[in-house]
Amino acid sequence: MFGPLTVDPKKSKGGKTGAWRIQVRPQYLQKNCIACKMCVLVCPEGCVSGKEKNAFFTDYTYCKGCGLCAFVCPKKDIVMVEEKNQEEKK
């Protein structure tokens, strides 16, 4: 008898890390953004996108909710808010 033993390798997009989020998620206010891109650079999942001011956003399919983007934002334009719906994670 065999249990789960081997897996086929997937690209990193296969690992939907959004499921790891607990309690909080980042909210991009898009009010005082200066497009410094610090949030893009610091994100360990590389799931923050945007080019113009007040137009940055994250992909919640992969966002683990670590809070680094909110921590690094010089304009406090990203805030961590309570996770409302578990379903939204996926």
Added chain:
Amino acid sequence: MKEFLEGSRAVAEAVKLCKPGVISAYPITPQTHIVEELAQMCADGHLSSQFVNVESEHSAASVVLGASAAGVRTYTASSSQGLLLMGEVIFNIAGMRLPLVLTCANRAISAPINIWNDQQDSISLRDAGWIQLYAQDNQEAMDFHFIGYRLSEDHGIMLPTMVCMDGFILTHGMESVDVFAQDKVDAFLPAYTPLYKLDTAEPISMGLLADPDYYLETRYAIHDTMKDVLKKLPVIAEEFNAKVGRDYKDCLVEEYCTKDAEKVIVAMGSVCGTIKEVVDQCRAKGKKVGLLRLITYRPFPYTRVYEALKDVPKIAVLAKAVSLGAMAPIAAEIKNAFSGKKKTPQVISSFVAGLGGRDITKESIQDIIRKLTTKEVAQDFIDLKPELLKESYGG
């Protein structure tokens, strides 16, 4: 062909005949002669295996794990501290269902450091998911490698085998052994065909993270496969017996004068040779004594043990290992074999002997038979020297 060989040399010859693709080992007494011999065979061009020299047993086990995962037959050997240093990888090998064979030259565990024989090292790894076979003599130590590879590499089993042979007593003892011709071995042991392997053309990942949703099933699968081993091993042993003319029966247990016995000693490994002599002497005097020798310790053959011992009134279990603070390992298993059964023996007494290489003599065995009365012995240490023990620290 019959040859007069040291146990280690005999095992090296057996491993050579199994043609492993990769061998990796780190020397430790009393395993050294086995791997020394194999390294020599590779250096002399008599064996085409890749022999990987490493800096520790942890690395040796890791090398054979990786090589086995890549799809070749692999071999390693160790003892005592070395086997314990492999410990983490030993569990990984079974968990990844890699069918390699390891020889354990049984030796005591530190501290205090002791290079002599008991069976604490392999017994301490009984829960790792390995099949464990215990040899009584050098011929068995050889033959169990052929049987081990055949069993481990079975696509329904895919679990590693540890062939346990008592350090020095067997590894350094000279005996006449039957060394097979290559074609005879090839007829019994076909080339290894992996069920899964690391291959860049068809990549898979092994030994990954299994979260709480998956881990339990991986353990259940090994436990369930161990039950299949109890069915498969007798079939393979029977074929081996027929092909090369041995008599290992089902390779689970050996019953020696147990049929009408009033007292039976249960033991495993080389000490059984001594016990058989004592049994013969007792029988000559009309005393109904017998021996049940465990060959397979993992998986534990509960049903076979029950069948063999259900009509025996007095049983003594002799272990060359302890579970400090609890009943000795083999005695606990034997008691377990009778739990909830209709027939149970009057007494199952537990004896510990031979730790750290203290000789188990015929007198030691006689002592056990004498102490096996209607009063159950909870745990008696045979040949204990009370003069070495003090209640308070005295240097």
